[in-house]
Amino acid sequence: MGINKIALKAGGPAGAGVFTIGAMIARTLQKMGLQVFYTADYPSLIKGGHNACYLRAEQEEVHSQLQIIDVLVAVDAQSIEKHYKELTENGAVIYDSDVRGIDKVDTSERKDIVMIPVPMTKTARELGDKIYRNVVAVGAVAALIQLDRKKLEMTLEKHFSGKKKDSNIIEANKSAVKKGHDYVKENFKDLDFKVKMEDKYKEESILLTGNDACSIGAIKAGCKFVSEYPMTPSSSILHFMASNEEKYKIVVKHAESEIAVINMLCGSAMTGARSMTATSGGGFALMSEGFGMAGLSETPFVVIQSQRTGPSTGIPTYTEQSDLRFMIHASQGEFPRLLCAPGDVDECFYETFKMFNLTDRVQTPGIILIDKHISASAKTTKPFDTSKLKIERGKLMTMEQMEKAKEKVLRYKITEDGISPRPVPGQPNGRYVSTSYEHWEDSFTTEDSQMRIAQVDKRDRKMLNIKEEEIAPVMIGPDNADLTIVSWGSNKGMIQQAMKFLKNEGINVNFMHVLWILPFPVKKVTEVLSKAKKVLIVEQNKYGQLRGLIRELTGILIENTLFKYDGRPIDPEEICHKVKEVM
Amino acid sequence: MTSIKDLDNANVIQWCPGCGDFPILTAIKQAISELGLNPKDVVVVSGIGCSGKTPHYINTYGVESIHGRPVAAATGVHLANPNLTVIAVGGDGDGYGIGLNHFVQAVRRNVNITYVVMNNHIYALTKGQTSPTSLKGTKTKSTPHGAIEHPVNPMALALAADGTFVARGFSGNLKHLAGLIKKGITHNGFALVDVLQPCVSWNHEQTYEFLTENTYELEKSKYKPDNRDKAFEKAREWGLKKIPIGLFYEEKQPSYADQLPWAKPPVALDPIDDIDIKPLLEKYY
Ligand SMILES: Cc1ncc(C[n+]2csc(CCOP(=O)(O)OP(=O)(O)O)c2C)c(N)n1
Ligand code: SF4
Ligand SMILES: [Mg+2]
Numbered sequence: 001m002g003i004n005k006i007a008l009k010a011g012g013p014a015g016a017g018v019f020t021i022g023a024m025i026a027r028t029l030q031k032m033g034l035q036v037f038y039t040a041d042y043p044s045l046i047k048g049g050h051n052a053c054y055l056r057a058e059q060e061e062v063h064s065q066l067q068i069i070d071v072l073v074a075v076d077a078q079s080i081e082k083h084y085k086e087l088t089e090n091g092a093v094i095y096d097s098d099v100r101g102i103d104k105v106d107t108s109e110r111k112d113i114v115m116i117p118v119p120m121t122k123t124a125r126e127l128g129d130k131i132y133r134n135v136v137a138v139g140a141v142a143a144l145i146q147l148d149r150k151k152l153e154m155t156l157e158k159h160f161s162g163k164k165k166d167s168n169i170i171e172a173n174k175s176a177v178k179k180g181h182d183y184v185k186e187n188f189k190d191l192d193f194k195v196k197m198e199d200k201y202k203e204e205s206i207l208l209t210g211n212d213a214c215s216i217g218a219i220k221a222g223c224k225f226v227s228e229y230p231m232t233p234s235s236s237i238l239h240f241m242a243s244n245e246e247k248y249k250i251v252v253k254h255a256e257s258e259i260a261v262i263n264m265l266c267g268s269a270m271t272g273a274r275s276m277t278a279t280s281g282g283g284f285a286l287m288s289e290g291f292g293m294a295g296l297s298e299t300p301f302v303v304i305q306s307q308r309t310g311p312s313t314g315i316p317t318y319t320e321q322s323d324l325r326f327m328i329h330a331s332q333g334e335f336p337r338l339l340c341a342p343g344d345v346d347e348c349f350y351e352t353f354k355m356f357n358l359t360d361r362v363q364t365p366g367i368i369l370i371d372k373h374i375s376a377s378a379k380t381t382k383p384f385d386t387s388k389l390k391i392e393r394g395k396l397m398t399m400e401q402m403e404k405a406k407e408k409v410l411r412y413k414i415t416e417d418g419i420s421p422r423p424v425p426g427q428p429n430g431r432y433v434s435t436s437y438e439h440w441e442d443s444f445t446t447e448d449s450q451m452r453i454a455q456v457d458k459r460d461r462k463m464l465n466i467k468e469e470e471i472a473p474v475m476i477g478p479d480n481a482d483l484t485i486v487s488w489g490s491n492k493g494m495i496q497q498a499m500k501f502l503k504n505e506g507i508n509v510n511f512m513h514v515l516w517i518l519p520f521p522v523k524k525v526t527e528v529l530s531k532a533k534k535v536l537i538v539e540q541n542k543y544g545q546l547r548g549l550i551r552e553l554t555g556i557l558i559e560n561t562l563f564k565y566d567g568r569p570i571d572p573e574e575i576c577h578k579v580k581e582v583m
Numbered sequence: 584m585t586s587i588k589d590l591d592n593a594n595v596i597q598w599c600p601g602c603g604d605f606p607i608l609t610a611i612k613q614a615i616s617e618l619g620l621n622p623k624d625v626v627v628v629s630g631i632g633c634s635g636k637t638p639h640y641i642n643t644y645g646v647e648s649i650h651g652r653p654v655a656a657a658t659g660v661h662l663a664n665p666n667l668t669v670i671a672v673g674g675d676g677d678g679y680g681i682g683l684n685h686f687v688q689a690v691r692r693n694v695n696i697t698y699v700v701m702n703n704h705i706y707a708l709t710k711g712q713t714s715p716t717s718l719k720g721t722k723t724k725s726t727p728h729g730a731i732e733h734p735v736n737p738m739a740l741a742l743a744a745d746g747t748f749v750a751r752g753f754s755g756n757l758k759h760l761a762g763l764i765k766k767g768i769t770h771n772g773f774a775l776v777d778v779l780q781p782c783v784s785w786n787h788e789q790t791y792e793f794l795t796e797n798t799y800e801l802e803k804s805k806y807k808p809d810n811r812d813k814a815f816e817k818a819r820e821w822g823l824k825k826i827p828i829g830l831f832y833e834e835k836q837p838s839y840a841d842q843l844p845w846a847k848p849p850v851a852l853d854p855i856d857d858i859d860i861k862p863l864l865e866k867y868y
Contacts, residue, residue: 222855267659
């Protein structure tokens with residue numbers, strides 16, 4: 001690697017604070033003006049096991065993880081065993097030399113790597129608590145790769161402020177950093193490590209996870225009612241919304257089950273409050289009946305579903321993209337729904353905002369389909385530009401409109417555009433029942449065959465109010481390429497990263513990121529695929545769910561496939577390898 | 584002033600002639616009318632069952648949700664806009680079977696809704712299967728050898744979950760029932776009004792005759808609804824001449840929404856055109 005380019009992994013048991021190590025270094029590098037990506041890998045337990053935090057920083061945009069690292073920070077022996085082979089030539093291992101047996105790990109296969117033992121536990125104890133061990137490690141890394149000490153202190157201050165007894169805690173952490181730093185400086189005086197970071201600060205960036213970006217998008221969209229039941233990897237959305245409930249005047253309810261959640265949304269959204277939940281596949285399974293109620297009663301709200309490895313409990317803290325078909329079809333009967341699969345933090349923010357507008361426009365529920373990889377990975381980006389974001393509420397009726405109404409407004413009126421006026425309780429001239437039962441225009445239930453057909457067709461027509469341009473796939477790379485990669489969701493980052501490598505090797509590839517899946521941009525996808533010389537589809541599942549959908553809707557079968565389903569995100573290297581194989 | 588007529592609509596009621604749901608519908612209308620509530624500010628929320636059709640027969644706003652979920656849906660309506668009067672209605676299967684979790688949670692949450700349960704001790708719309716309130720031994724289509732379980736005791740459940748308004752009415756005693764519903768609506772918190780409702784088609788045990796014969800009004804006895812232990816004793820009473828109806832227990836407690844001061848002006852009516860997210864982004868720089 002070299003100047004201003006680093007990949008680092010911190011590993012240790014749950015509870016040892018390896019994510020803090022990653023976060024501190026990432027935030028410091030961000031403050032130094034670098035672009036950062038970092039992600040977490042953890043099993044479903046609170047203590048023990050093996051946690052790892054991975055980060056990369058460069059001057060150019062960093063889209064994803066790679067299979068290689070320059071620095072490994074290990075607070076237990078297992079972390080060295082598991083990861084030392086990932087080190088690049090002359091990479092370094094910083095480890096806690098106080099951990100019994102840690103020196104015995106056999107790394108003889110890699111004579112090139114630099115071993116940097118640091119007495120982290122002992123040093124932390126001297127500071128009064130073993131808890132500072134991970135921060136000693138941060139200090140050691142700072143010395144090794146020349147992190148800007150001032151910016152690191154700023155990071156510490158920001159990280160620990162607001163917590164109890166913060167001034168003491170901040171001081172203790174600063175000492176921990178200093179001790180870690182000085183130890184490496186004194187004991188490895190002659191070491192000239194290959195990676196050095198310089199302060200390149202030019203303009204501001206924000207560094208945040210997909211879940212946080214979705215939450216902020218929802219708040220910007222005026223989400224006023226959130227009901228959730230905690231489920232990895234979506235729970236941080238619940239926490240985010242709850243921590244802002246008072247400031248932004250939001251009702252946030254941790255309900256008794258996902259069944260309660262979805263039915264609460266059917267109620268809250270009916271009053272006109274923009275409403276949302278976040279869950280994972282298992283939670284959505286419980287929501288599916290209520291989701292259908294929203295379809296029939298034409299109640300708009302937003303469901304964020306962050307996929308994890310299924311079926312059933314699966315590998316609960318790992319990633320997958322195997323719920324696309326489920327989200328498209330869940331619930332009995334047929335009704336239109338919206339589905340968007342953001343591929344990075346920007347899309348998480350902007351598309352969540354847009355989803356609220358579109359669900360209001362077509363009065364049907366919408367799904368933001370993400371996965372663990374995007375939920376829990378953080379990336380730097382430009383501060384969100386809200387200047388063009390406008391709230392659009394479609395035919396939601398205002399008090400003024402309803403007061404002026406000469407006759408009763410029919411909630412389920414058969415209209416040409418398929419969209420009916422939507423009065424809310426409290427307004428005159430609009431009384432109706434938001435019903436799960438097929439109904440007349442005034443909402444009274446019916447079995448009438450003509451009306452049934454008219455209502456089904458009306459609901460279907462609503463989707464025509466969304467233009468293909470609004471839901472177009474994202475095209476990346478040159479118009480004319482020797483190979484077109486097709487994918488969706490979080491693979492976007494890894495594919496963009498792979499494209500950089502391929503370009504350097506003179507391989508000419510472009511990429512169609514299918515961002516909106518319902519409604520499906522049939523025209524554009526057909527056009528791109530018909531023109532493409534060769535096509536490769538990349539998905540994190542076994543059966544190629546988007547591939548099947550594309551075939552169903554365009555008649556085109558994509559022949560080359562890269563499907564991965566081990567719970568780990570696809571690495572850019574794997575994509576490069578596959579591309580070369582196909583070409 | 585809201586007259587009963589204002590609450591009527593032209594929809595043809597689809598209950599069997601003589602069904603015990605009719606007086607309950609009338610009682611709800613009477614309560615709304617006597618309280619002078621504007622129908623545009625009332626939302627009646629049901630589930631699915633014979634009971635589930637209620638919102639369509641009363642000219643207010645309404646939600647006909649799915650089986651077992653009216654209390655959850657009503658909670659959503661109420662918390663998004665606490666200015667509305669929210670009345671949840673449902674059957675015994677709906678509320679004490681498939682939806683039991685929501686019922687208990689809503690009681691302990693003390694959400695300010697009134698929950699009228701049309702308790703006919705049977706699954707009526709699905710044509711006569713056992714219900715969670717069917718007495719042990721009851722023979723139905725799904726229990727031809729007699730129900731084996733002990734019945735759910737809704738009064739005792741609500742009391743155990745720290746319910747702040749626990750009442751039981753009877754379809755055959757309209758005036759008394761309307762009074763209970765009225766009280767329930769004015770009660771600040773979750774008000775359970777379980778109603779003994781004869782189903783003339785499927786239940787030949789808890790009939791009008793049987794219930795008229797065997798219920799008595801607590802209000803006409805020396806009983807005072809201010810002691811939870813005593814209320815428990817009443818909740819356990821059931822038998823010939825020994826079925827209490829009336830207010831079992833009432834207590835003043837802050838409702839759930841009282842404890843969300845930021846949601847007092849209804850979040851549903853909050854303007855959303857220009858929300859500033861800058862403060863949210865600060866920590867990411
Ligand atoms: C999820 C689901 N399961 C089953 C049903 C079928 N179903 C409709 S009403 C009902 C029971 C009705 O009993 P109750 O709630 O006591 O209402 P009643 O008809 O007696 O008023 C059932 C099982 C359904 N609609 N939804
Ligand atoms: S089946 Fe029973 S509960 Fe249903 S309408 Fe008829 S009498 Fe009423
Ligand atoms: Mg019943």
